[in-house]
Amino acid sequence: MSEKVLEIRDLRVTFDTPSGPLEAVRGVDLDVSAGELLGVVGESGSGKSVSFLATMGLLPARARVTGSVLLAGEQLIGASNKYMRSVRGRLLSMIFQDPLSALNPVHRIGNQIAEMLQSHQDLSKRDAEKRAIELLDIVGIPQPSERATQFPHEFSGGMRQRVVIAIAIANNPKVLIADEPTTALDVTVQAQILEVIERVQERFGTAVVLITHDLGVIARVADRVNVMYAGRNVEQGTIDSLFDHPSHPYTRGLLASLPGPGKQRLKPITGFPPNMLNPPKGCAFHTRCEYAAEICKLDLPELQTFGDLQTACVRVKELPKAEIRV
Amino acid sequence: MPGLTQGSALSEQNEKDLSPRQMALRRFVSHKAAVVSCIIIGVLALFVILAPFTARYGVNQSVQAPPNSFLSPRSNAWLGTDDIGRDLYSRLIYGVRVSLLIGLASAVISVTLGALVGAVAGFRGGKFDDILMRVTDLFLAFPFLVTLLVVRNVLGGLPWLKPLTGEMNSVRFIIVLFSIFGWMGVARIVRGQVLSLKEREFVEAARAVGASRRYIIARHLLPNSVGPIMVALTFSVVGAIIGESTLAFFGYGPQAGDGATSLGILVGAAKGAVQTGFWWLAVFPCFVLIIIALSINFIGDALRDATDPRLDRGA
Amino acid sequence: MLRYIFRRLAWSIPTLLLVTFLVYLALRIGTNPVESYKRVNPRASRAKIQQYIDVNGLDPNFVQGYFKWLKNFITGDWAPSIKGRREVWPALKDAMANTLRLGTAATVVGIFFGLIFGVLAALRPGGRRDVFINTSAFVGISIPPFISAILLQLLFAVYWQRWFGFSLFPTSGVYPAGHTGFDLFLMLKFMALPTIIVAIQVIATYSRYMRSSLLDVLNSDYMRTARSKGISERRILIKHGMRNALIPVVTIAALDVGSIVGGLIITENIFSYPGMGLYFLKSFGEGDFPLLMPWMVVIVASILLFNLIADISYAWLDPRIRLE
Numbered sequence: 026m027s028e029k030v031l032e033i034r035d036l037r038v039t040f041d042t043p044s045g046p047l048e049a050v051r052g053v054d055l056d057v058s059a060g061e062l063l064g065v066v067g068e069s070g071s072g073k074s075v076s077f078l079a080t081m082g083l084l085p086a087r088a089r090v091t092g093s094v095l096l097a098g099e100q101l102i103g104a105s106n107k108y109m110r111s112v113r114g115r116l117l118s119m120i121f122q123d124p125l126s127a128l129n130p131v132h133r134i135g136n137q138i139a140e141m142l143q144s145h146q147d148l149s150k151r152d153a154e155k156r157a158i159e160l161l162d163i164v165g166i167p168q169p170s171e172r173a174t175q176f177p178h179e180f181s182g183g184m185r186q187r188v189v190i191a192i193a194i195a196n197n198p199k200v201l202i203a204d205e206p207t208t209a210l211d212v213t214v215q216a217q218i219l220e221v222i223e224r225v226q227e228r229f230g231t232a233v234v235l236i237t238h239d240l241g242v243i244a245r246v247a248d249r250v251n252v253m254y255a256g257r258n259v260e261q262g263t264i265d266s267l268f269d270h271p272s273h274p275y276t277r278g279l280l281a282s283l284p285g286p287g288k289q290r291l292k293p294i295t296g297f298p299p300n301m302l303n304p305p306k307g308c309a310f311h312t313r314c315e316y317a318a319e320i321c322k323l324d325l326p327e328l329q330t331f332g333d334l335q336t337a338c339v340r341v342k343e344l345p346k347a348e349i350r351v
Numbered sequence: 352m353p354g355l356t357q358g359s360a361l362s363e364q365n366e367k368d369l370s371p372r373q374m375a376l377r378r379f380v381s382h383k384a385a386v387v388s389c390i391i392i393g394v395l396a397l398f399v400i401l402a403p404f405t406a407r408y409g410v411n412q413s414v415q416a417p418p419n420s421f422l423s424p425r426s427n428a429w430l431g432t433d434d435i436g437r438d439l440y441s442r443l444i445y446g447v448r449v450s451l452l453i454g455l456a457s458a459v460i461s462v463t464l465g466a467l468v469g470a471v472a473g474f475r476g477g478k479f480d481d482i483l484m485r486v487t488d489l490f491l492a493f494p495f496l497v498t499l500l501v502v503r504n505v506l507g508g509l510p511w512l513k514p515l516t517g518e519m520n521s522v523r524f525i526i527v528l529f530s531i532f533g534w535m536g537v538a539r540i541v542r543g544q545v546l547s548l549k550e551r552e553f554v555e556a557a558r559a560v561g562a563s564r565r566y567i568i569a570r571h572l573l574p575n576s577v578g579p580i581m582v583a584l585t586f587s588v589v590g591a592i593i594g595e596s597t598l599a600f601f602g603y604g605p606q607a608g609d610g611a612t613s614l615g616i617l618v619g620a621a622k623g624a625v626q627t628g629f630w631w632l633a634v635f636p637c638f639v640l641i642i643i644a645l646s647i648n649f650i651g652d653a654l655r656d657a658t659d660p661r662l663d664r665g666a
Numbered sequence: 667m668l669r670y671i672f673r674r675l676a677w678s679i680p681t682l683l684l685v686t687f688l689v690y691l692a693l694r695i696g697t698n699p700v701e702s703y704k705r706v707n708p709r710a711s712r713a714k715i716q717q718y719i720d721v722n723g724l725d726p727n728f729v730q731g732y733f734k735w736l737k738n739f740i741t742g743d744w745a746p747s748i749k750g751r752r753e754v755w756p757a758l759k760d761a762m763a764n765t766l767r768l769g770t771a772a773t774v775v776g777i778f779f780g781l782i783f784g785v786l787a788a789l790r791p792g793g794r795r796d797v798f799i800n801t802s803a804f805v806g807i808s809i810p811p812f813i814s815a816i817l818l819q820l821l822f823a824v825y826w827q828r829w830f831g832f833s834l835f836p837t838s839g840v841y842p843a844g845h846t847g848f849d850l851f852l853m854l855k856f857m858a859l860p861t862i863i864v865a866i867q868v869i870a871t872y873s874r875y876m877r878s879s880l881l882d883v884l885n886s887d888y889m890r891t892a893r894s895k896g897i898s899e900r901r902i903l904i905k906h907g908m909r910n911a912l913i914p915v916v917t918i919a920a921l922d923v924g925s926i927v928g929g930l931i932i933t934e935n936i937f938s939y940p941g942m943g944l945y946f947l948k949s950f951g952e953g954d955f956p957l958l959m960p961w962m963v964v965i966v967a968s969i970l971l972f973n974l975i976a977d978i979s980y981a982w983l984d985p986r987i988r989l990e
């Protein structure tokens with residue numbers, strides 16, 4: 026395996042809310058290697074966004090973040106604001122879910138890209154704007170030099186998301202975090218955006234973290250997958266091992282709820298994700314797990330390695346073999 | 352088995368969630384200034400209702416035989432006396448009584464009127480809505496005092512309105528005047544609320560089953576606008592009380608006939624007291640007016656926060 | 667853009683006509699100009715009265731009368747005031763100049779501080795500074811201007827004189843009685859209290875607008891994008907925050923002339939400041955139709971003008987708006 030650019034260890038994030046502390050992320054361990062595409066999946070509220078916002082240092086001040094995040098060997102947790110500013114946009118970039126609101130409505134597209142360039146490189150305004158036009162071309166925007174002088178409202182949703190990607194890759198970052206970049210777009214556009222991301226990844230060797238609800242997307246583009254539930258990762262591994270023989274009951278549930286050829290009916294996971302103000306003791310999934318036993322309510326299961334897969338389930342050895350194939 | 356676990360997950364959430372009304376109440380109570388304001392207004396209301404017991408003298412009664420004018424605060428006149436020797440403290444009680452009456456009466460009338468007009472305008476849209484918005488725009492764009500004075504005179508200048516409005520310097524006239532002014536703001540608020548509610552499922556559903564327009568307005572739209580209407584009501588009370596004082600201050604308020612007085616009349620008298628340095632005549636009425644305006648505004652603000660969670664910004 | 671402005675200006679003419687007609691009606695009904703004339707000039711001859719009726723367009727038929735008034739108004743054939751037969755234009759011109767001075771001073775001071783306080787409050791919402799600014803602003807808008815005028819006057823003019831032997835701020839007029847010529851320092855001194863009183867209202871209003879507008883902006887997605895670029899907080903606030911936050915505020919500001927003029931009327935009256943407000947209250951009190959109508963035209967025209975300015979500045983600040 027190639028060198029690791031991002032190493033997250035025991036990341037925890039707690040929000041002070043009016044109803045008490047809410048631990049949204051409860052000890053996440055995760056690695057991203059150079060040039061790979063890591064998929065992160067999990068239900069809404071499982072802590073995907075919060076984990077990576079914490080990595081970027083973009084959480085509001087009332088969030089308490091502990092643990093360790095090493096980016097190319099440098100510690101980010103507890104780093105100075107100044108250092109974090111120099112990291113954001115240069116080594117680490119993030120794309121957000123809603124392209125419609127992610128761009129500032131009052132500034133020109135070219136200007137918004139140039140701003141990213143100039144904040145980390147010593148470029149003249151003219152050079153920055155020239156480079157911005159090249160970037161627009163790279164992400165597949167036709168007539169980039171005219172488009173650069175337009176405002177966000179003159180772009181469609183898919184085009185705006187391309188602009189957001191152009192901004193994110195402007196300084197050729199080591200890691201690009203894409204937080205549900207296609208959720209707000211319609212299906213054909215989704216595929217195009219994924220293509221752009223893959224192209225960028227190949228061309229610049231950027232490591233990409235793709236956060237999504239959609240296992241289908243993961244199956245298409247990711248090298249490895251990380252499954253999150255209730256603020257922890259419950260399973261991670263290479264794409265083949267996870268899709269071929271998923272171990273964790275939650276992963277199996279996710280796969281079972283996926284539409285696919287040769288499947289008669291979808292089997293959604295019953296129940297609701299837990300209330301994070303007061304998560305269940307032990308394995309957080311036991312309220313919904315069909316294999317749950319008393320032992321599951323005792324301790325938080327840790328990740329254990331089985332071949333290419335790491336799984337956090339105390340009963341993993343006793344579970345029947347997965348019958349799921351995609 | 353899955354059914355069971357699902358049930359327990361649900362009940363766990365229910366414990367944390369309160370009904371919207373309880374949430375609103377809790378938010379209101381957490382607004383300390385509003386709670387204090389409620390107490391202040393309550394005490395004031397008690398004083399005013401019990402005027403025969405709380406006031407020390409009659410409205411027009413002098414505290415002692417002449418010389419009794421412009422006495423500074425002392426034991427037989429706690430807040431001093433005015434130009435003809437009447438007790439300011441007692442007159443304030445009677446004045447606040449009239450002012451609160453004006454405030455409440457015109458607020459209730461204008462809010463009722465405004466809620467109806469706003470609901471119909473928002474629901475029907477079209478021409479009626481257009482005209483309503485234009486007219487209120489025009490009124491709101493003009494300097495308030497100018498419109499107030501002009502409309503006041505127009506009302507007084509139309510003889511056939513006499514049976515409704517009474518004499519121009521009566522309290523009834525003032526109430527009619529502020530009702531005419533007050534409904535516009537309320538109508539706008541309710542209209543906006545109705546426009547946003549109109550798109551929501553339960554109204555669509557009611558429409559789909561063929562409920563009449565009047566039924567939908569009465570059963571769905573107005574009850575769901577209770578929050579904004581309550582807020583509008585409190586702000587109209589302040590608006591009318593301040594409006595009355597402003598009118599009286601410029602000499603267009605109700606007249607002190609029959610020995611009645613109002614906060615406005617007392618504040619108006621303060622104007623003359625400034626240069627001569629009879630500070631109590633200026634300070635106490637102004638102070639009472641400020642306290643009333645502030646308290647009711649705080650209550651209205653807290654009501655708004657409590658009933659409109661959108662404004663509740665924790666970040 | 668220019669075409670839009672011209673079209674809007676062209677459109678404002680019928681609006682102006684309609685509104686002045688309404689005002690004409692209201693004044694005819696509300697102030698009964700003919701009766702007022704007879705009351706003020708009890709010995710006026712029948713011919714005089716008829717002449718007054720003719721030149722002011724006070725015919726029994728309101729529509730005919732309005733057009734007569736309009737014709738005379740446009741051709742510059744303005745009737746003199748009913749009391750003392752003063753020329754209207756010079757009086758109106760002076761009043762406008764005085765009010766413009768006071769209003770501009772108060773608005774500039776008020777909006778400047780209002781915006782600063784609003785930003786300071788929004789930067790740390792819920793913090794002690796925010797609570798202080800927000801509560802003060804709330805108190806500020808709750809106190810009607812004539813109350814603060816009375817209290818400030820009592821303190822700074824009357825009691826200051828008693829305690830310290832001189833009056834800190836004069837309480838009436840633009841200059842002391844008998845003063846002639848221009849004296850900036852004296853003028854500022856006389857303008858200080860009225861300016862403060864109008865400015866208090868403006869500060870209170872705008873700090874609240876600015877706070878809520880900026881809070882909305884600070885919570886928006888594009889601010890997060892800006893932050894993820896690694897640019898400095900100050901630059902994020904100025905380049906990305908302020909411009910967006912100002913869009914609604916500027917629009918409201920231009921639409922707010924009505925309420926600022928309202929505050930001016932009250933303040934001018936209390937300080938006997940010879941501006942538009944005092945002019946209005948005096949002529950309204952006397953039912954002086956020849957003085958009132960031109961005043962109304964000026965007010966309506968300036969409201970329309972500021973509406974136009976609001977739309978233009980809105981379009982100028984916000985590229986999403988196209989003026990068509």
Ligand SMILES: Nc1ncnc2c1ncn2[C@@H]1O[C@H](COP(=O)(O)OP(=O)(O)OP(=O)(O)O)[C@@H](O)[C@H]1O
Pocket residue numbers: 040042047049067068069070071072073074075076085238301
């Ligand atoms: N600023 C915040 N203050 C308080 N709680 C927060 C905040 N942001 C997120 N949370 C909580 O943290 C938990 C995880 O949220 P997060 O946004 O990471 O979920 P997610 O996995 O990204 O879900 P989605 O798929 O919906 O984006 C949720 O319970 C959420 O309520």
Ligand code: SF4
Pocket residue numbers: 273274275308309310311312314315316317318321326337338339340341
């Ligand atoms: S630990 Fe128990 S409850 Fe959790 S996933 Fe494994 S079997 Fe299910």
Ligand SMILES: [Mg+2]
Pocket residue numbers: 073074075204
């Ligand atoms: Mg998310």
